[in-house]
Amino acid sequence: MDFEAAQAYLLATINETVSRRMPYRLERMRAFMHELGDPQDRYPTVHVGGTSGKGSTSTMIASALARGGKRTGLHTKPHLRSMTERARIDDIAVSEERFASLLDEMMPAIERTTQGHGRPTYYETLLALTLLYFAQEKVDIAVVEVGLGGRLDGTNVIVPVVAAITSIGFDHTDVLGDSIEEIALEKAGIAKPGVPLVVAVDNEAAFEVIADEARRVGAPLVDARADAIVVDNVRIEREAQHFDVVTPHARYSIETRMLGSFQRRNAATAIATLEELPEGLRPSPAQIESALAELLIPGRMEVYPGHPTLVFDIAHNVEKAEQLVASLRERYDDRRFTFVVAIGASKDAAEILRAFATLPANFVFTSFDIAGREAMSPMRLMRIAESIGASGRSVGDAVEALSVARRSAAANDVIVVTGSTFLVAMLREWWLVAA
Secondary structure (H helix, E strand, C coil), X not given: CXXXXXXXXXXXXXXXXXXCCCCCCHHHHHHHHHXXXXXXXXXXXXEEECCCCHHHHHHHXXXXXXXXXXXXXXXXXXXXCCHHHHCEECCEECCHHHHHHHHHHHHHHHHHHHHHHCCCCHHHHHHHHHHHHHHHCCCCEEEEECCCCCCCCXXXXXXXXXXXXXXXXXXXXXXXXXXXXXXXXXXXXXXCCCCCEEECCCXXXXXXXXXXXXXXHCCCEEECCCCCCEEEEEEECCCCEEEEEECCCCEEEEEEXXXXXXXXXXXXXXXXXXXXXXXXXXXXXXXXXXXXXXXXXXXXXXXXXXXXXXXXXXXXXXXXXXHHHHHHHHHCCCCCEEEEEECECCCCHXXXXXXXXXCCEEEEECCCCECCECECCHHHHHHHHHHCCCCEEECCCHHHHHHHHHHHCCCCCEEEEEECHHHHHHHHHHHHHHC
């Protein structure tokens, strides 16, 4: 099997209907991993869930662990360019050749699992491949981001040394529930007996649900909310920000090229999580500071200065949209904005656009074409925007939409490519080649 064949196989498994009753069939995932020899049990893990911030927080944790000299696996989703990005060791993605070889090796286990539980999904297969790869490469530790929810997510086959929940907001309500409390309970499903659970959730009702579940299962709760893990002395520069993170154990002086107010809270959560690791795995404060100073996360408040300035930021739910708006307001308080936006068909487009429309902004609505993923039509997005008092235009081709935005923007404006991961990934790659 070559990489093209591996991709084709995986894409053919992508269209599974997800329901509240059985979002990712955790029983099947457990059986699948058992057929593979339970590779996830061969190394310690950190498990990171939440509505927003979990990918960035996971990446920060992994970067600090690698700086501390640990061979560190990292699994985050979705990928920006290639499926291989789901399986990284010391921030290097698995090669296409190794990816294909791993999937080929897994096929007998896939067939045996299929006989008893149905064929593993796209997500389950990619996750299993990643966990197997980490075991074969003998990582010292792996950081694993939750995919959807927590309780029934495929990643919940792991028993970590520490777990974290970054935030709770309204996303995937068709699967996780219609209330903050229901969603919080699903996210809290990653709590395990005796495993510290770091909780940075500011919503009081959600925090209490998670705290109750942690007590029920016997997971020591670590409060990482803003009052407990303090961020202060914030200074914003053109291409960096400086701030201190104060925990009950230490003060960290952070200088980072990762922009956005949300990245300060993610850094605080990552630090609180790292402090809960066993001593033999835990990096020093100096190593954490050094790792964050060098880290950049593609597609997260990623800025390309110019006339106009261009920003790429994945904001595919309401919470992420509000965080992006706060960061843009902080960074560009005297600018106008043009948003190039595509949004998945299942998302709350009205509330996402309502958040963006609080800024002085125009919109160019577009789409994406990805197997197994449905985009909301640009015309529908335009009608939704008009209903909330925003103005914009519809351009079906994403590259042309960005070109239209650049032609119409003033030299001092900021163009923001946002919404769907798929749009940000596509236009970011196009921009890096075109620039």
